[in-house]
Amino acid sequence: MSAARTNVWKxxxxxxxxxxxxxxxVPMYNALCQLTNLNGKDTGMLVSANIKEKADLNxxxxxxxxxxxxxxxxxxxxxxxxxxxxxxxxxYTVNFRAKNQMxxxxxxxxxxxxxxxxxxxxxxxxxxxxxxxxPFAALEEKHMPVRFMxxxxxxxxxxxxxxxxxxxxxxxxARGSANTSSKQPQADVPPEEKNG
Amino acid sequence: MRWIKTTNHKDLxxxxxxxxxxxxxxxxxxxxxxRAELFQPGLQxxxxxxxxxxxxxHALVMIFGGVMPAFVGLANWxxxxxxxxxxxxxxxxxxxxxxxxxxxxxxxxxTLFLPGGGPAGGWTxxxxxxxQGGASFPLTIFAIHMLGISSITGxxxxxxxxxNMRAPGMTLLKMPLFVWTWLITAYLLIAxxxxxxxxxxxxxxxxxxxxxxxxxxxxxxxxMFEHIFWFFGHPEVYIMILPAFGIISTIIPTFARKQLFGYxxxxxxxxxxxxxxFIVWAHHMFTVGIPLAGELFFMFSTMLxxxxxxxxxxxxxxxxxxxxxxxxxxxxxxxxxxxLFTIGGFSGIMLALAPVDFQYHNSYxxxxxxxxxxxxGAIFSIIGGIYYWIPKWxxxxxxxxxxxxxxxxxxxxxxxxFFPQHFVGLAGMPRRIPDxxxxxxxxxxxSTIGAFLYFIAQFLMVYNFLRCALFRKGMAPAxxxxxxxxxxxxxxxxxxxxxxxxxxxxxxxxxxxxxAH
Numbered sequence: 001m002s003a004a005r006t007n008v009w010k011x012x013x014x015x016x017x018x019x020x021x022x023x024x025x026v027p028m029y030n031a032l033c034q035l036t037n038l039n040g041k042d043t044g045m046l047v048s049a050n051i052k053e054k055a056d057l058n059x060x061x062x063x064x065x066x067x068x069x070x071x072x073x074x075x076x077x078x079x080x081x082x083x084x085x086x087x088x089x090x091x092y093t094v095n096f097r098a099k100n101q102m103x104x105x106x107x108x109x110x111x112x113x114x115x116x117x118x119x120x121x122x123x124x125x126x127x128x129x130x131x132x133x134x135p136f137a138a139l140e141e142k143h144m145p146v147r148f149m150x151x152x153x154x155x156x157x158x159x160x161x162x163x164x165x166x167x168x169x170x171x172x173x174a175r176g177s178a179n180t181s182s183k184q185p186q187a188d189v190p191p192e193e194k195n196g
Numbered sequence: 197m198r199w200i201k202t203t204n205h206k207d208l209x210x211x212x213x214x215x216x217x218x219x220x221x222x223x224x225x226x227x228x229x230x231r232a233e234l235f236q237p238g239l240q241x242x243x244x245x246x247x248x249x250x251x252x253x254h255a256l257v258m259i260f261g262g263v264m265p266a267f268v269g270l271a272n273w274x275x276x277x278x279x280x281x282x283x284x285x286x287x288x289x290x291x292x293x294x295x296x297x298x299x300x301x302x303x304x305x306x307t308l309f310l311p312g313g314g315p316a317g318g319w320t321x322x323x324x325x326x327x328q329g330g331a332s333f334p335l336t337i338f339a340i341h342m343l344g345i346s347s348i349t350g351x352x353x354x355x356x357x358x359x360n361m362r363a364p365g366m367t368l369l370k371m372p373l374f375v376w377t378w379l380i381t382a383y384l385l386i387a388x389x390x391x392x393x394x395x396x397x398x399x400x401x402x403x404x405x406x407x408x409x410x411x412x413x414x415x416x417x418x419x420m421f422e423h424i425f426w427f428f429g430h431p432e433v434y435i436m437i438l439p440a441f442g443i444i445s446t447i448i449p450t451f452a453r454k455q456l457f458g459y460x461x462x463x464x465x466x467x468x469x470x471x472x473x474f475i476v477w478a479h480h481m482f483t484v485g486i487p488l489a490g491e492l493f494f495m496f497s498t499m500l501x502x503x504x505x506x507x508x509x510x511x512x513x514x515x516x517x518x519x520x521x522x523x524x525x526x527x528x529x530x531x532x533x534x535x536l537f538t539i540g541g542f543s544g545i546m547l548a549l550a551p552v553d554f555q556y557h558n559s560y561x562x563x564x565x566x567x568x569x570x571x572x573g574a575i576f577s578i579i580g581g582i583y584y585w586i587p588k589w590x591x592x593x594x595x596x597x598x599x600x601x602x603x604x605x606x607x608x609x610x611x612x613x614f615f616p617q618h619f620v621g622l623a624g625m626p627r628r629i630p631d632x633x634x635x636x637x638x639x640x641x642x643s644t645i646g647a648f649l650y651f652i653a654q655f656l657m658v659y660n661f662l663r664c665a666l667f668r669k670g671m672a673p674a675x676x677x678x679x680x681x682x683x684x685x686x687x688x689x690x691x692x693x694x695x696x697x698x699x700x701x702x703x704x705x706x707x708x709x710x711x712a713h
Contacts, residue, residue, distance in 0.1 A: 004285045004360040011352045015390050022394025022424055026409055029420050070413070071324075109413045117487060168413030173406060 055090035056152045062086075063150075066164040067096065074102055075136075077167050080143075088122075088150040096129065096144045098167065100136035107174040108134045110165045119161045122151035130165060133174055200295070203287035204695065205272045208294050210589075212269025213582070215297055217661075219261030220575075222305070224651055226254040231613075231647040234640050237632050247630035248316035249308065255319035256336075259436065260343045261301055263570065266578045267439040268293075268350045271378045274585065275354060277686040277693065278372045280363030280702045285356040286349075293349035300342035307332035318628060320425060321396065323410040323418050327403050334404075337396045344389040351385035354378055363685070365704035369460065372684055376463050377442030380470045384431045384438070387474075392428040395421060419484050426477035434473045437569060438466055440537075440577035441508055444530045446684075447584050448512050451527035452519025453681040458511040465504035465511075472501050482553045491550040498548035502541065509538055524679070525599030529580030532572060532607045540568030543618065558628075561621025567614045572607070579606075579657065587674030590664045591692030598660050605653035612646030 063086055065079035076099040086092050100106055110130040114120040129144035136142065150161070202208060229250050233241050242250070272290070276283055284290050307314040312330030315321075326333065358379045362371070371379075398409040399421070408414025410421045441462075449456045456462065478486060478494040486494075512534050521527070543565040547556055556562060579602075587593050616639035621627075625636045632640065663671065674691040685704075689697045 004356050007356045007359055008286065008352060011355060011386055014386050015348055015352075018387050019390035019394050022391040022427075023398070025391075025424050025427065026398075026420060029417075029423055111412050117485075166412065170413045173408070173411075173414055 053090055053149065054152060056088045059088055060085050061088060061150055061154065061158065062160045063148075064160060064162045065094065065096075066162055068164065068166045070166050070168045072169070074106055074169050075100055075108065075167055077165075086150060088154050089152040091126065091147060091149045093127075093145050093147045096146065096165065097141065098134070098136070098144060099141040100139055103138045105135065105137050105140075105171075106169055107171045108136060109168045109170040109173075110134070111168060113164045113166070115162045115164070116158060118155055119158050122154040122158075123161065123163065124149050124151060133170060135174075201291070203283070203291050205276050205283045205287070205290065206589075206693065206695065208290050209269045209272030209274075211294050212265045212272055215294070216262050216264075216266035216269060219257050219265070219301065223254050223257035223262055224654070226250045226257065228647060228651055230254065231644040233630050234632070235644040236641075237634050237637055239631055242630070244630045245313065245316060248318075248628070249314040251628055252315045252318055253305070253308070256304060256315075256340075257301070258570075259319065259432075260340075261297070263436045263574050263578070264347060265297060267378075267381070267436075267574075268347075270374075270439065270443070270578070270581055270585075271350075271354055273589065274686060275357060275375055275378060276361075277689065277697055278375050278684055279358060279361065279366055280685045280698045280704070281357065281361040282696060282699050282701075284353045285361055286353045289349050290353055293346045293353070296342050296346040300339045300346070303335050303342070304339035307335050310335075320422075320429070321399065322425075323399060323402065323421050326399065334400065337400050340396050341393055344393045347385050347389050351382035351389075354382040355386070358382075363698070363701040363704055369463065370704060372442075373445035373456065373459070373462055373466075374439070374442035377438045377445075377466050380466050381435050381438045384435050384470055384473065388428040388431040388435075391424065392432075395424040395428065398424075419481070422481050422484065423477065426480045427474075429480065430477045431470070431473040433566075433569075434469055436574050437537075438470065440533070440574045441466060443577045443581040443584075444512060444533050445508075447526045447530040447580055448515050448534075450584075450679050450681040450683075451524060451530075452516045452521050454515055454519040456511070457514035457517075458507070461507055462511055465507040468504040469501060472497060472504075476501065479548055479550075479553070482550045483557045495548055495550040499545060502545055505541055509534060509541075523600075524583075525594070525596060525603055526580045526584035528600065528603040528607075529576045529583065532603065533576045533580065536572030536576070536607070536610070537569060540565055540570075540573055543568065556621065558626055559621040560617045560625045560627055563627045564614050564617035564621055567617070571614070572610050576606075582661065584679075585686075586661065586664050587678040588686060588691050588693055590668055591674055592664055592668040592671040593674050593678075594660045594664050598656050602653060602656040602660065605656070606650060609646045609650035609653055613643050613650055614646075616640070616642045616646075 062083055064083040065081075067077045067079060069075050069077050076097075078097055080095040080097060084092060084094060098108065112128070112130050114123050125146060125148045127145060127147040129142075129146065134142065134144065146163075148163075199207065199211060202211075229242065230247065233239070233247055272284065305314075310331045312332060315326070315329055315332045315336040317326035317329060321336075329336070358371070358375060398407070401407040402409050402411055402416070408416040410416045410418045412418065445456055445462055476494055476498045478490060479498045482491060482494070512530075516531075523531075543561065547553055547562065547565055583594060583599055620632075620636045620639045620643075623636065625632050676690050677687045678691060685698075685702060686693075688702065
């Protein structure tokens with residue numbers, strides 16, 4: 001009977017290990033996304049402000065902007081221009097406009113995504129409203145800049161890039177805990193912090 | 197009190213089977229609500245919110261309350277009798293594992309009476325939709341935790357019993373295939389039920405404790421839930437079919453009066469299917485935007501499953517080839533299984549092709565596919581297995597004529613129900629909608645009629661089984677070896693099987709093959 005008992009404990013250990021494995025899938029999955037630049041989740045999007053410009057004037061790439069407000073009508077949120085033609089290797093600034101339509105203050109968090117997936121690591125931003133949570137007073141309207149550059153190494157077959165922002169209401173999340181910064185998405189850590 | 201405190205494997209097997217019997221009817225009634233609403237386009241009987249609750253609960257009840265407990269019940273009854281031991285290794289854990297179930301389902305089904313109703317986000321519980329549920333959400337999560345605990349304790353019990361308590365002389369490769377398939381199923385359960393528990397725990401903390409595992413605003417990713425869920429979900433699919441393979445591999449040799457063709461290849465095929473089930477999960481998610489390399493990997497690994505499954509199907513055919521076949525009810529269900537499960541397998545191969553899956557995804561074609569593998573697959577095998585062993589359990593023969601009627605009506609109506617769903621799916625009808633475009637009306641009406649007739653036909657089975665189980669006075673007694681061609685230790689005990697069997701373990705000789713059919 002003791003062989004059976006040992007077997008039971010071994011199997012219980014497997015159960016415990018698999019429970020932990022379920023949670024371990026989360027960082028593993030994120031690591032895989034970064035490794036393969038899937039999902040627009042990419043640290044390549046973040047660069048410091050002193051990036052070197054090296055414009056490739058022979059090439060034009062169209063960058064389109066998509067804005068979405070997640071669930072509901074908290075904001076009016078749109079780019080100031082729907083798209084822009086750019087040279088790779090040159091810095092551009094575009095503005096987004098968001099207006100809080102609620103008569104109470106809210107906190108927003110924009111989550112970026114880039115399509116096609118193989119362009120994600122070639123889109124560098126020196127400044128983005130998505131790096132931080134954005135507090136809005138009641139009915140406040142904000143103009144929020146994004147300063148970005150396309151890497152000249154951008155694959156030649158990419159002629160159009162879509163940069164999408166989804167604006168989430170994170171008022172509860174921001175209020176909920178003091179150490180929100182540690183819970184912010186990786187892509188939202190400001191480059192200044194990263195570089196010390 | 198006897199039934200509450202019992203630790204006897206036969207009592208608990210009976211309880212499991214009664215419980216799953218009840219759940220099949222609850223889940224079946226839900227499916228009739230769904231089919232009634234789909235009889236015509238537009239909204240007739242129920243509002244869309246309630247429709248969503250019905251499809252969610254139908255799936256949860258059928259999977260966790262119907263199919264899985266039925267297989268555990270059969271394992272409880274048959275595994276100790278097949279390997280020649282007196283009971284499962286952990287009888288009290290066995291009792292506990294069963295008695296969690298009624299409470300879990302009471303909790304799950306009670307959500308229907310809460311404000312906001314039951315869970316309505318689909319049984320796959322995808323966030324963010326599932327997080328928008330009301331009071332039903334935490335109760336559903338806790339119910340799933342309890343079901344998981346029940347499954348895990350059952351699985352550990354079965355593994356330990358099989359590994360440590362076989363009769364002397366019964367080596368692993370002499371075990372009957374039902375025991376083999378259950379051993380592998382139990383390992384699958386131990387490996388993946390904790391992953392599901394982890395996934396739903398993350399949902400719970402996302403909703404109530406401010407974590408952001410799947411919340412994009414906090415840096416999480418809802419698609420990640422799909423990965424974790426299907427890492428559980430695909431092995432779960434095989435948890436519901438591998439024991440069925442074992443039952444079919446037991447029934448066919450008996451009525452073909454031949455040994456099972458390719459016993460060891462059956463064992464290895466089962467193990468291969470179990471292994472492959474861990475590396476194919478993303479074929480449920482071809483449309484979420486995984487890269488080409490990923491699509492190809494999951495497409496090819498999924499198609500690979502057709503190889504061991506094909507080995508099984510051809511082994512069953514080869515077993516029947518030139519056998520002296522007779523067609524008693526269990527055999528009819530087994531042949532029905534081979535035929536109809538293979539149809540479900542073929543539509544599975546179609547769904548495995550990433551490029552065409554973009555068309556089939558979330559359509560009624562998917563519904564047709566998984567109902568073909570689950571109803572005439574898993575459920576036919578359970579019904580066939582019960583017809584096969586119920587004389588051994590109760591000591592009386594069921595009514596063969598009614599059994600045959602039950603098979604033929606079921607086989608016809610199940611096809612009337614689900615075959616048209618292939619067509620509406622290919623034509624573009626999405627799943628999980630209470631209303632549909634008018635051009636789908638005809639096929640949906642056929643489907644609904646089939647579903648109601650199928651449900652009514654099941655009362656033949658109810659009558660047959662209830663007579664054997666409860667009202668068996670005056671019925672013909674069953675012999676110890678109920679079927680002429682049956683072999684195996686379970687037939688060496690009298691019918692009905694005594695309350696305690698194999699207190700002294702039998703000895704299996706070197707030249708005997710316990711699986712020998």
